[in-house]
Amino acid sequence: MxxxxxxxxxxxxxxxxxxxxxxxxxxxxxxxxxxxxxxxxxxxxxxxxxxxxxxxxxxxxxxxxxxxxxxxxxxxxxxxxxxxxxxxxxxxxxxxxxxxxxxxxxxxxxxVTALIIVDVQNDFIDGSLALRHCPAQQDGAEVVPVINRLLEEREFDLVVYSMDWHPDTHISFIDNVHMYPLDKGCTKRFDECCTYDEVTFDLSPPRTQVLWPAHCIQDSEGAKLASNLKVSPGAVRIYKGTNPDIDSYSAFFDNMRLSQTSLQEELEKRHVTDVYICGLAYDVCVAATGVDAVGLGYRTVIVNDACRGVMEDKIKEEKEKLQEQGALVLESDEAMKLLANKxxxxxxxxxxxxxxxxxxxxx
CATH class of the missing domain: 1.10.238 (Recoverin; domain 1)
Incomplete structure (x- = not known):
């Protein structure tokens, strides 16, 4: 015509x-x-x-x-x-x-669409930080078939896999809490700290950190993508949390925005307008990635049934926060309809x- x-x-x-x-x-x-x-x-x-x-x-x-x-x-x-x-x-x-x-x-x-698959790694599924052992007792493995279906039935202009990629001395590990000075206002000693505690370290600048079991250590089996997760040809991998002294929940920035990954550059190179985000854990890295995507001006869709999280109340809180900031939270069937009906x-x-x-x- x-x-x-x-x-x-x-x-x-x-x-x-x-x-x-x-x-x-x-x-x-x-x-x-x-x-x-x-x-x-x-x-x-x-x-x-x-x-x-x-x-x-x-x-x-x-x-x-x-x-x-x-x-x-x-x-x-x-x-x-x-x-x-x-x-x-x-x-x-x-x-x-x-x-x-x-x-x-x-x-x-x-x-122009990108699917950002956040941290679907072995340790979050059946390893040291398996979500089914976390307070919400959700099964991280359940996201894999949903994500695979998205990849098989819809074509994205870009597929991204973000991966926690921590050194074994990482600040987020409960076993390493003694390696960093606690802030004077902290009410606990090193030996009193427990998994999921939030502490403040006396660093420059000071930083607040949730303590997790050691997970996704670089080049370990636990850091690998889930074996049954479909890996799209030509996909981009984003490695985060590589600095031992600061955590990085978002696939865009570290938790204090002192540095950023190459994700925004990869999206800009391809003129991406719409990002669809899924993966693990909903209330931690998925939510942080979604908030940053919205803040950077990307039209953002969270694929709800392709995410699992750590704590029920936090999942609800983060979902509401994302919606308030302009993200859509859709089930995968709804997201697929949206993708099919550009x-x-x-x-x-x-x-x-x-x-x-x-x-x-x-x-």
Whole structure:
């Protein structure tokens, strides 16, 4: 199909060719500026060169395949429009629409996806820190078939495996607590500390650390990926927690953000817009990775049934925190539908994209 050029003489007042324009906009060989102009002209029903609320709502309803508009959804549409109405005049003009198309709608219509599989390693499944022996008694092995199904049935632009990769002197290990000075305010002595205790070490800068059994020691059997986990060809591996003096829950940064892994660089190289995160442990490394992904502006989906955690109350708390910050928490079936239906994106992820647009720079 050739790209559609909509002129003032053939703008359809009933949006009858909006499907064609939408499909044209999804073509990779269509110029971005033409995409934007086609969409603006198609939904500019009164031909005044701008989109009022009714016209903009029709555009959003078409893109996101929204159902009938009630009071709640109307408020959401108004909130979306306010994010794009840079001069607050109640309409979206051509300049505002072009800016929104480049920094918002283009990401929505042309998502680039990455699956980030967090720490699905032997020690968390049946080794020294097996989740089934943790307070929540969840079985880490249960995530493997769910993740394998995602890899087998959906195509991601990038697959990432993050891995705890600790030296045997790591600060997080309960057996090493005597190796680091405790803060003067700590109420316990070295020999009184227990697994899962949170202590503060008198380092520069001071750092708070949960104490864990030794796990995922570099080059050990326990540090290997689960043997039945599908490893995607061309996948990227991110090694974290390699500094003995600081932990690294997130696949992006260490816990104090003193250093970062190569994950953000890998995502940026491939122009990734959407990250799907799963793995172990939900309330620790998965949650930390999700929070950082949202903070860095990635449209973030946590695949709920492809995660298992340490503590029930903490899992609930971290899940709520992620949702409050803009991440979606979906079951794998829902995530697979979203991945299979890129041409009809999720409205909440679209709102997140609008909120994280860069400011407009006038020339």
């Amino acid at each position: 050739e790209p559609i050029c909509v002129s003032p003489n053939n703008i359809p007042h009933d949006y009858s060719n909006s499907v064609e324009v939408y499909e044209s906009a999804m073509r990779e060989d269509v110029n971005e500026e033409d995409e934007a102009l086609n969409m603006l002209n198609t939904f500019d029903k009164n031909r005044d060169g701008v989109l009022d609320f009714e016209e903009f709502s029709n555009l959003l309803q078409h893109i996101f395949q929204l159902g009938p508009i009630d009071m709640t959804s109307e408020e959401k549409l108004k909130s979306f429009m306010l994010l794009l109405d840079l001069n607050n005049d109640g309409v979206i003009d051509r300049t505002e629409f072009q800016h929104a198309w480049t920094h918002c709608f283009d990401k929505i219509l042309h998502p 041409a009809r994106p999720n409205f909440d992820l679209g709102c997140f994209t609008a909120k994280t647009m860069p400011p407009f720079a006038s020339t």
